Amino acid sequence: MATLSDVARRAQVTAATVSNVLRNPDKVRPETALRVMRAIRELGYRPNLNARALAEGRSPTLALMLSSIANPFYPxxxxxxxxxxxxxxxxxxxxxxxxxxxxxxxxLTQIAGTLAEGVLVLNTDIAINELCESAAVGAPIVLSLWEHPERLPALPCVAVDFAHAGALAAQHLLELGHREIGMLVGDGCGGLQDARATGFRSVMRDAGLEPDDAAVLEIPDTIDAGFTACIELMAREPQLSALFATNDLLAIGALQALATLGRKVPDDVSVIGITDIQLARQVRPLLTTVAINTEAIAQASIELLIRLIHEPRGPMPPAVTAPLPVLVRRQSTAHRG
Structure with missing residues (x-):
C-alpha cells in the first residue's frame, strides 16, 4: 500500500507539501498540486483517516447510535x-x-471524542444523566426523536410532537364513525411510546369516550409483536371496528393478523399507525398513518450536532422542534360499516 512518503518521492516534493495538497490546497502552487495529485492517482494512495484524526486532534466523523438496525425505520x-x-x-x-x-x-466510551467528533443518539435505555456525563468529558451528544417537547432533557435535542400524532390518528378514526377502537402501544429501547398514546386518549376523552383497558396492549416494538397482539385483541374484543398502533411496525403486524383471521381491512376493521415508513407504502392494503418528516428530523439533528462541535463553549442551543406530524390517508381506514 502506497504511503504519503511514496507520493512525495514520486512528485519530487516534501511530505508536508503532499499533506497540504490534501488538506489545504490553496497553500500550494497549482502546478505543484497537479503533480502531487497525479502521483496520488498513479500510486493509488489513500490517506489514513485515523492517523490524520490523531495528528489533528479531531475526526471528520460523526457517530449515530441506534437501538436496532433491524427496525426498518432506522435505515x-x-x-x-x-x-x-x-x-x-x-x-x-x-x-x-x-x-x-x-x-x-x-x-460512548470507545468512540466519543476519539473516532467520532460528535454523537447522535436515537432511542436509548441509557439514562440522561449518563449521557450528560459522557458529553462533558467526550464529544457533544444530541438526542433525536425526543418524544416530549413539553419536557425537554438536559441535552440538546430534536423533539417531535408525537402526542399530536396520536391526536391526529384519533381524530381520523372518530371522523370515520369508529367508537370501538383497540390500541397497540409499542415498548421499545427508548421506553413506552406513551406520548402517542396520551395524545390519542386525550382526543377520545374529549369525544366522551374512554378506551377500555381490555382493548389496550403494551407490546414490543416489532411486526411480530403486532401480529400476535392483534390475534389476542380480536379474540378478546371481537367487536372492535378499528385499531390504533403507535407505530407502523405494529400496524403492519396487525394487517397480517387480520388477514389471517379472515377479517377484511378496512371493511371489517380499520388500521392506522404512526411514522410512515417505506413499508407503509408497500403493504396491501396501503397503510393509513400519521407521518413524521424523517428527512427533516435527521437533517436538523445532524446540523445541531455540527453546530455544537464548532461552538463547544457556546451556550447550549435550544431544542429544535421538528415539523408537526401529518395524517396520510391510504387504504387501511374507512367509514365504519
Whole structure:
C-alpha cells in the first residue's frame, strides 16, 4: 500500500507539501498540486483517516447510535442523516446497540471524542444523566426523536410532537364513525411510546369516550409483536371496528393478523399507525398513518450536532422542534360499516 512518503518521492516534493495538497490546497502552487495529485492517482494512495484524526486532534466523523438496525425505520433515518453529514463535511458511523444499554455505554466510551467528533443518539435505555456525563468529558451528544417537547432533557435535542400524532390518528378514526377502537402501544429501547398514546386518549376523552383497558396492549416494538397482539385483541374484543398502533411496525403486524383471521381491512376493521415508513407504502392494503418528516428530523439533528462541535463553549442551543406530524390517508381506514 502506497504511503504519503511514496507520493512525495514520486512528485519530487516534501511530505508536508503532499499533506497540504490534501488538506489545504490553496497553500500550494497549482502546478505543484497537479503533480502531487497525479502521483496520488498513479500510486493509488489513500490517506489514513485515523492517523490524520490523531495528528489533528479531531475526526471528520460523526457517530449515530441506534437501538436496532433491524427496525426498518432506522435505515431510512440513517440514509437521510448520512446525506446531511456528508453535506456538512463529515462521515457518518452507525453504532447498533442491539437494544442493549451496555453496548451503548461501550460505544460512548470507545468512540466519543476519539473516532467520532460528535454523537447522535436515537432511542436509548441509557439514562440522561449518563449521557450528560459522557458529553462533558467526550464529544457533544444530541438526542433525536425526543418524544416530549413539553419536557425537554438536559441535552440538546430534536423533539417531535408525537402526542399530536396520536391526536391526529384519533381524530381520523372518530371522523370515520369508529367508537370501538383497540390500541397497540409499542415498548421499545427508548421506553413506552406513551406520548402517542396520551395524545390519542386525550382526543377520545374529549369525544366522551374512554378506551377500555381490555382493548389496550403494551407490546414490543416489532411486526411480530403486532401480529400476535392483534390475534389476542380480536379474540378478546371481537367487536372492535378499528385499531390504533403507535407505530407502523405494529400496524403492519396487525394487517397480517387480520388477514389471517379472515377479517377484511378496512371493511371489517380499520388500521392506522404512526411514522410512515417505506413499508407503509408497500403493504396491501396501503397503510393509513400519521407521518413524521424523517428527512427533516435527521437533517436538523445532524446540523445541531455540527453546530455544537464548532461552538463547544457556546451556550447550549435550544431544542429544535421538528415539523408537526401529518395524517396520510391510504387504504387501511374507512367509514365504519
Amino acid at each position: 431510512e433515518f440513517v440514509l437521510a442523516a448520512e446525506r446531511a453529514a456528508r453535506r456538512g463535511g463529515y462521515f457518518l458511523m452507525v453504532c447498533n446497540t442491539d437494544d442493549d444499554a451496555e453496548i451503548g455505554r461501550a460505544y
